[in-house]
Amino acid sequence: MPNTTLTLKSAASEKRNRQDYFNIAVSVDCVILGYENKELKVLLIESDLEEFNGLNSLLGDLVGPDEDLDTASYRVLKDRTGLDDVYLEQVQSFGNINRHPSGRVVTTAYYSLLDIRNHRLQLSHNEVSWHTVNDIKKLAFDHKEILDTCLKRLREQVMERPIIFNLLPSKFSLRELQEVYEAILGVGLDRRNFRKKIMLKDWMTDLKEMETDVPHRPGKLYKVNAL
Amino acid sequence: MPNTTLTLKSAASEKRNRQDYFNIAVSVDCVILGYENKELKVLLIESDLEEFNGLNSLLGDLVGPDEDLDTASYRVLKDRTGLDDVYLEQVQSFGNINRHPSGRVVTTAYYSLLDIRNHRLQLSHNEVSWHTVNDIKKLAFDHKEILDTCLKRLREQVMERPIIFNLLPSKFSLRELQEVYEAILGVGLDRRNFRKKIMLKDWMTDLKEMETDVPHRPGKLYKVNAL
DNA sequence: TCAAAAGTGTTTTGTGTACACCCATGC
DNA sequence: GCATGGGTGTACACAAAACACTTTTGA
Numbered sequence: 001m002p003n004t005t006l007t008l009k010s011a012a013s014e015k016r017n018r019q020d021y022f023n024i025a026v027s028v029d030c031v032i033l034g035y036e037n038k039e040l041k042v043l044l045i046e047s048d049l050e051e052f053n054g055l056n057s058l059l060g061d062l063v064g065p066d067e068d069l070d071t072a073s074y075r076v077l078k079d080r081t082g083l084d085d086v087y088l089e090q091v092q093s094f095g096n097i098n099r100h101p102s103g104r105v106v107t108t109a110y111y112s113l114l115d116i117r118n119h120r121l122q123l124s125h126n127e128v129s130w131h132t133v134n135d136i137k138k139l140a141f142d143h144k145e146i147l148d149t150c151l152k153r154l155r156e157q158v159m160e161r162p163i164i165f166n167l168l169p170s171k172f173s174l175r176e177l178q179e180v181y182e183a184i185l186g187v188g189l190d191r192r193n194f195r196k197k198i199m200l201k202d203w204m205t206d207l208k209e210m211e212t213d214v215p216h217r218p219g220k221l222y223k224v225n226a227l
Numbered sequence: 228m229p230n231t232t233l234t235l236k237s238a239a240s241e242k243r244n245r246q247d248y249f250n251i252a253v254s255v256d257c258v259i260l261g262y263e264n265k266e267l268k269v270l271l272i273e274s275d276l277e278e279f280n281g282l283n284s285l286l287g288d289l290v291g292p293d294e295d296l297d298t299a300s301y302r303v304l305k306d307r308t309g310l311d312d313v314y315l316e317q318v319q320s321f322g323n324i325n326r327h328p329s330g331r332v333v334t335t336a337y338y339s340l341l342d343i344r345n346h347r348l349q350l351s352h353n354e355v356s357w358h359t360v361n362d363i364k365k366l367a368f369d370h371k372e373i374l375d376t377c378l379k380r381l382r383e384q385v386m387e388r389p390i391i392f393n394l395l396p397s398k399f400s401l402r403e404l405q406e407v408y409e410a411i412l413g414v415g416l417d418r419r420n421f422r423k424k425i426m427l428k429d430w431m432t433d434l435k436e437m438e439t440d441v442p443h444r445p446g447k448l449y450k451v452n453a454l
Numbered sequence: 455t456c457a458a459a460a461g462t463g464t465t466t467t468g469t470g471t472a473c474a475c476c477c478a479t480g481c
Numbered sequence: 482g483c484a485t486g487g488g489t490g491t492a493c494a495c496a497a498a499a500c501a502c503t504t505t506t507g508a
Binding site: 023024025026063065066067068069070090092093094095096097104106108 | 250251252253290292293294295296297317319320321322323324331333335
C-alpha cells in the first residue's frame with residue numbers, strides 16, 4: 001500500500017513530486033483531564049526537546065501506519081495511564097508549518113475525561129504528572145492553544161451531553177457533581193437551580209444510599225445512567 | 228527540515244522506524260456549500276478512481292509540505308472555484324486506515340459557504356458541479372460521512388454565529404434569509420417568530436431599500452453587519 | 455380583482471435566575 | 482449547641498411558540 005500512487009487531482013499537486021507528501025508526519029495529542037480537590041487537572045509530561053527546556057507538553061505520539069486516529073489516541077492513553085476504558089473525543093487538528101521544531105507534524109487533538117481518585121494511574125514515566133489547568137501559563141509547541149481549544153469545547157458540551165460523569169467516581173453526591181461543573185465552567189452555581197436543571201436531564205439515578213464519612217449531613221448518592 | 232529526527236517519546240514509537248511515519252499522506256476535503264432555488268447544494272467532482280466508478284466526491288487535495296491546513300483548504304477553494312474571499316471552517320479529521328483505496332491518507336474536513344448566484348464560479352474542471360444536498364445518497368471514500376458531519380456542525384452553528392449570510396447576496400430580504408434557514412435546518416419556520424428572533428441578534432442593518440422585480444409586494448432589503 | 459407575499463402583536467408556555475429557611479449529622 | 486452542608490419552593494424576567502388579519506404590489 002505505501003507505494004501505490006495517490007491520484008488526487010489538482011493542478012497544484014501535479015507539480016510536486018510524491019516524496020513531498022510523505023514528509024508530513026501525523027500525530028495525536030491528548031488533553032487528559034481529571035478532577036481532584038475541586039480543581040480540573042491535566043496530565044502533562046516534561047518536554048525533552050532542547051527548544052522547550054523546562055516546558056511541559058501534552059501527551060501525544062505519532063500515528064502508526066496501521067492505526068486509526070482514534071486508535072492512536074487510545075494507545076497513548078493506555079500507554080501513559082494504563083487505562084483503556086476512558087472517554088475520548090476528537091476536537092480539532094492543528095497543522096501549522098512550524099508548530100513542531102523537528103519537522104512537519106500535523107496533529108489531531110483529543111480530550112479525555114477520567115476520575116483521578118478511582119483510577120490509580122500507572123504512569124509510565126516519572127515526568128508525567130497532573131497540573132491544575134488554571135495555573136498553566138505556557139506549554140511546549142502549540143500545546144497551550146490545543147489545551148485552550150479543548151477546554152472551550154468541553155465547556156460547550158458539558159451541559160449538552162452526560163460526559164462529566166467520567167470525572168467522578170461511580171457513586172457521587174449532587175454537591176460533588178456541582179463542584180465539578182463549577183471547576184469546569186469557572187463560575188459559581190446556585191444550588192437549587194443546579195439541582196432542578198440537572199434532574200430534568202435524566203442522566204442519573206438515585207442509588208437510595210447516603211454519603212458516609214462526611215463531617216456534616218450526608219447527601220444522597222447517585223449513579224450515571226447507562227448511555 | 229524533512230530529515231530532522233522526530234523525537235516524540237513513547238515505547239511504541241521507538242519500536243517502529245522512521246520511514247513508517249512518513250507513509251501517511253495528509254489531505255484536506257472541502258464541503259463547499261451554496262444556496263440556490265430554496266435548496267442547499269454542495270460542489271462535487273466525479274471521482275476518477277476505478278473503485279468509485281461513477282461516484283462523486285468532495286473537492287480535496289493533498290497538503291503540501293509548505294502549507295498550513297487552512298492554507299491548503301483555501302487553495303483548493305481558489306483552484307476549484309476561483310474564489311478567495313470565502314468563509315471556511317475546520318470541522319473534523321478523518322483518519323481510518325482504509326478510507327482511501329490508494330494508500331493511507333488522513334484528511335481534515337472543512338466547510339465553506341458561498342453565494343452561488345453572485346459568484347459566477349470559474350470551475351476548473353467540467354466534472355465539477357453543484358448537487359442538491361438532500362438528494363445525495365452515496366459518495367466516494369468516506370465523503371458521505373464527512374458531508375453529514377459538516378452539515379451537522381453547520382446546523383449547530385447557524386443560529387449561534389452570523390455565518391449564514393455567506394450564502395446570500397449582499398442585499399437580501401427577510402424572506403430569502405428565512406428560506407435559507409429552512410433549507411439548512413430542514414424545517415418550516417413561523418415568519419413572525421423568525422423575524423423577532425433574528426432582529427434581536429443585531430446581525431443585520433436595514434438598507435432602507437426595497438426589493439424590485441418581485442411579482443408581489445416588495446420587502447425591505449438588509450445587509451449583514453461588519454463582523 | 456386576484457394572487458402572493460409583506461408586515462405586524464398578543465397570549466401562552468417554558469426556562470433561567472434570584473433568593474431564604476429549616477433539617478440532619480458529626481464533632 | 483454549633484458548624485457544615487442537605488434539601489426544598491416561589492416570584493420574576495425573558496425567550497419560544499402558537500396563531501390571523503390587513504396591506505402592498507404586479508399581473
